Amino acid sequence: MFTGIVESVGTVTAVTDSGAQSQISISSPGFGDDLEYGESIAVNGVCLTVAKHSGDTWIADVMKVTRATTTLADVKVGDRVNLERAMRADGRLGGHMMQGHVDGVAELVARDSQPDWDDLSFRLPAEVLRYVVRKGSIALNGVSLTVAELEGDIATVSLIPTTLAETVFGDARVGDRANVEVDVIGKYVERMMEARA
Structure with missing residues (x-):
């Protein structure tokens, strides 16, 4: 994990x-x-x-x-x-639970730099959209992020200076691709609901 x-x-x-x-x-x-x-x-x-x-x-x-x-x-x-x-069993869960099992690949379609943060907008693949919610967690290139906005298939995340400096997103450009991992709990819930139906 x-x-x-x-x-x-x-x-x-x-x-x-x-x-x-x-x-x-x-x-x-x-x-x-x-x-x-x-x-x-x-x-x-x-x-x-x-x-x-x-x-x-x-x-x-x-x-x-x-x-x-x-x-x-x-x-x-x-x-x-x-x-x-991998997370130690006695460590803090600073982001959210992730498995390192990629669900799809997104494309960076816009980058808007603000004085204190950058908004990065990614076009998500159709197969992951049902697991993504506004204010929910998403992993992009292994970084635990919060979905700030979700419009159609575009998810926007806001990155603080620390994240920009300490990850590859500081250099990200429109057109770059990013690995997407959605919240595994949502996938398990969906599977259980399908079984009950």
Whole structure:
């Protein structure tokens, strides 16, 4: 489980394709000096497993289906990515409960900079819209955010300077894609209601 509170921004140092899967290498100085083989890391909101670790760099395998359904297909050397280690059972839940299982990919369609925050508007894929509500939680590239406005398929989030400085959203441009994870509780409720019907 993750909380959507980004701990660090890493840099992609290598992407290696090997048929059905690829490997991504990420440099993250000062992040997880005690990383262990097999532990889970959310990379732009995608739960990946540490396959190798050496110094400030670690490697994760990325399956074909993950590349096909997330923005990790777009990642190239030099890209910056949001990083979060799995939540500790004795830690604070600063954002909201997340699994690192991406539900779809959104597109940034507008960015409005204000003196003290930026409004970012994303076009959401149709399959996630029923789980998104105004003032509800949403994860975009692994960041726990609140939906400030929802009009049709456009969800707007307001980002404070800290979020802009500490995540990849500081550099986000119109046209960029973002991984979307909706609130898992809503999906479970829907499933239970379907079973009762």
